[in-house]
Amino acid sequence: MSSGADNPDAETDLSDDGPCAVVDSLEQIGSQWRLIVLHDLQDGEKRFNELKRSTNASSRTLSRVLDDLQEMGFVDRRMEEDAPVATYYSLTRKGTSLCPVFDEIERWADEWLQTPAGETEVAAESAD
Template identity: 35%
Template sequence: MAQRKSLKADTCPMARALDIVGDQWSLLVIRDAFDGMKRFGEFQQSLGVAKNILSDRLKNLVQEGVLELVPASDGSAYQEYVLTAKGKGLFPVVVGLRHWGEAHLYARGEPHSVLLERDSGKPVPKIELRTRDGKQLDPDATFVKKLPAKAAR
């Protein structure tokens, strides 16, 4: 199998992010972690992915600081994968993909899962981007500018 080109040094933040979470299994592992899964067997059962592929994705997500391995919460000899702050920062991405999928990939009335607020049981509102003055932000109203190295941070 051909080796993927690394995007770690790319000037585009999206390319760098995709270098870490840009394949389906990594994003589905992250989705499952948000759904409370923590153990290898839980991820494997949920995803139905080959163990070697899952092991590779989990290892990469730990190396990249998206997940961390911690002792099992039940005191057993197992270890659990938990989201780090960096991993939790992907929540809007996962919700945005979910909302896009709901809007564009299902026929009217076709059953699918929905994300609900734990306290109210109501669907999570659609993510909307807004301008600084509160107006809805459309793609046509944005542009990308590369910053010089010193100004980048």
């Protein structure tokens, strides 16, 4: 996709290049539950029931989301056969690569979503 950096007046035509990488990325990780689970797994490997408690997801929803994330290569699943049988989930290298993205989104949210609506406009005007 052309950024228009060489010609700022040029129109960006998405039809030639298809969807941009941002849209493609958000389609893979963008559901609410996927984001919650990926963010929660940043702290390390967790058992299914730990994830269920920390995310407040139903068993059915969590199972579906974990299966999707595993299929897409974001999450690894490890079975421990010893009694009691346990299933552990952790981020893959691909999943871990999202950690800095989550950090940046959190920084952005702290700056732009935590302030009352009028304050951001006033701050922007005073910076000019």
